[in-house]
Amino acid sequence: MNDSIVKLANIYKSFGDEQVLAGLNLSVPRGETLVIMGRSGAGKSVILKHMVGLMAPDRGEVYFDSSRLDTLKHAELQQVRRRIGMLFQGAALFDSMTVAENVSLGLRKHTRMSEGEIREVVRAKLAAVGLSGVEEKMPAELSGGMRKRVGLARAIAMDPELVLYDEPTTGIDPITADAIKNLILDTRRQFGVTSVVVTHDVSNALKLGTLISLLVDGRIIFSGKPGELKSTDNPYVRQFLEGSAEGPFRVHT
Amino acid sequence: MFGLFSRLGENVLGRFYRLGEASVLMLRVLGELPYIWSMRQEIVSQMMRIGIGSFPLVAVTSLFTGMVLAVQTSYQIEEYVPQVFIAAGVCKAIIIELGPVITALVISGRVGASITAELGTMRVTEQIDALETMAIDPVRYLLLPRILAGLVMMPVIVTFGCVVAISGAYMVSLLYLDMSSQVFFQGMRQFVYPFDVYSGLLKSFVFGGTLSMVGCYYGFCTSKGAVGVGRATTNSVVTNCLLILVFDYFLAMLLFPAV
Numbered sequence: 123m124n125d126s127i128v129k130l131a132n133i134y135k136s137f138g139d140e141q142v143l144a145g146l147n148l149s150v151p152r153g154e155t156l157v158i159m160g161r162s163g164a165g166k167s168v169i170l171k172h173m174v175g176l177m178a179p180d181r182g183e184v185y186f187d188s189s190r191l192d193t194l195k196h197a198e199l200q201q202v203r204r205r206i207g208m209l210f211q212g213a214a215l216f217d218s219m220t221v222a223e224n225v226s227l228g229l230r231k232h233t234r235m236s237e238g239e240i241r242e243v244v245r246a247k248l249a250a251v252g253l254s255g256v257e258e259k260m261p262a263e264l265s266g267g268m269r270k271r272v273g274l275a276r277a278i279a280m281d282p283e284l285v286l287y288d289e290p291t292t293g294i295d296p297i298t299a300d301a302i303k304n305l306i307l308d309t310r311r312q313f314g315v316t317s318v319v320v321t322h323d324v325s326n327a328l329k330l331g332t333l334i335s336l337l338v339d340g341r342i343i344f345s346g347k348p349g350e351l352k353s354t355d356n357p358y359v360r361q362f363l364e365g366s367a368e369g370p371f372r373v374h375t
Numbered sequence: 376m377f378g379l380f381s382r383l384g385e386n387v388l389g390r391f392y393r394l395g396e397a398s399v400l401m402l403r404v405l406g407e408l409p410y411i412w413s414m415r416q417e418i419v420s421q422m423m424r425i426g427i428g429s430f431p432l433v434a435v436t437s438l439f440t441g442m443v444l445a446v447q448t449s450y451q452i453e454e455y456v457p458q459v460f461i462a463a464g465v466c467k468a469i470i471i472e473l474g475p476v477i478t479a480l481v482i483s484g485r486v487g488a489s490i491t492a493e494l495g496t497m498r499v500t501e502q503i504d505a506l507e508t509m510a511i512d513p514v515r516y517l518l519l520p521r522i523l524a525g526l527v528m529m530p531v532i533v534t535f536g537c538v539v540a541i542s543g544a545y546m547v548s549l550l551y552l553d554m555s556s557q558v559f560f561q562g563m564r565q566f567v568y569p570f571d572v573y574s575g576l577l578k579s580f581v582f583g584g585t586l587s588m589v590g591c592y593y594g595f596c597t598s599k600g601a602v603g604v605g606r607a608t609t610n611s612v613v614t615n616c617l618l619i620l621v622f623d624y625f626l627a628m629l630l631f632p633a634v
Contacts, residue, residue: 208508217497
């Protein structure tokens with residue numbers, strides 16, 4: 123357990139009759155950026171939600187550090203969550219708050235920082251994601267890319283050990299998407315955090331990941347470094363890399 | 376035939392499931408009561424939103440309710456009873472029944488629906504999940520302030536509504552019913568008891584709790600995107616209107632038993 127910050131062991135999860143995770147095993151080594159790839163609807167976001175305790179498995183075990191996350195009491199789970207940041211697919215900014223209030227909410231609730239200190243942290247985190255002068259804007263006034271940046275600033279505001287990214291570049295233009303990818307790399311370099319990125323985009327995975335896993339039918343069928351991904355003969359990986367409709371992945375039209 | 380029974384069974388089970396779900400959620404809210412002080416800013420903010428923001432709408436509806444009540448009560452009984460009883464009946468009806476019920480129905484449309492739509496949108500856009508990942512309990516942060524604000528502000532709004540409605544009735548009595556001020560206030564003083572006022576306030580307290588809890592429940596448990604938010608908001612208003620009328624009957628039975 124010592125080298126892994128998060129470990130999912132033999133996880134099963136269903137929604138109604140639909141089995142999404144079926145015996146999934148996954149470890150996230152400390153300091154690495156793990157990219158989980160898979161087709162849309164494969165259950166990638168469900169994995170992230172297990173890692174932060176938003177969902178509990180039907181069967182199996184989830185560990186954060188040495189704590190068994192899925193059996194923790196609510197107060198203990200809250201303590202663990204303070205060590206995790208998450209960037210949601212749509213950024214999930216609080217509509218009724220300004221950018222500064224969004225980024226500072228965790229600091230206000232969990233620290234005894236003064237107003238001046240909070241303002242300074244907010245300014246620094248926004249600067250780290252390439253934003254300035256937007257503190258008093260409302261989320262509705264921001265573009266999609268800016269919302270993602272603010273979401274990232276909020277995710278790293280409490281200096282988490284683990285940051286989870288749910289489809290960080292979906293729905294934004296390629297140039298902004300590349301800027302977001304650079305931000306994720308910078309965040310890892312600057313703050314030394316462990317990261318888990320969920321995406322179906324191969325270029326994202328190759329640029330961001332130090333480790334890449336492929337999710338198929340509720341299990342991880344490949345795990346390795348980017349170089350190993352490119353050279354493997356695994357037919358699922360080959361089809362995914364080539365973006366072909368022909369192969370073991372069944373395409374329903 | 377079997378399909379009909381099957382659907383009926385599913386429907387009944389679904390209602391029991393929702394009742395259980397709502398009860399568990401409200402128990403969680405009760406468990407958060409010790410944190411009222413730490414949530415004081417949010418509570419005050421919701422009190423302003425629910426209370427102060429509702430005053431104009433309540434003023435208009437109450438004014439017309441009072442005026443209509445005076446005109447129609449007079450039309451129905453002026454041939455049989457002295458005017459002092461018309462004034463007494465109008466004021467009593469406003470304080471124990473129409474004030475609390477009509478205000479609650481108006482507020483359920485304005486505030487209950489808005490609570491559901493707001494929380495429902497927060498749910499489907501993952502804002503509530505985001506709060507949880509930030510180790511901020513959404514029950515404490517979102518539900519507790521709204522429910523407490525509903526409980527505290529509803530009696531204030533109803534009191535305001537009753538004053539406006541009685542003022543409306545008074546104006547109409549003076550201008551169109553040839554009633555003197557002295558007769559109007561004599562009827563009020565003689566036949567409106569402190570117990571009537573307490574009963575009206577108790578009703579408003581119950582209705583305030585009901586509409587904020589129902590609004591919170593439907594909003595918090597919303598799913599399935601924009602369609603889900605619309606459905607939850609409709610269900611919230613319909614459930615609130617029904618519950619307010621049902622609770623009004625049981626409170627009336629409890630407070631004013633037949634002698």
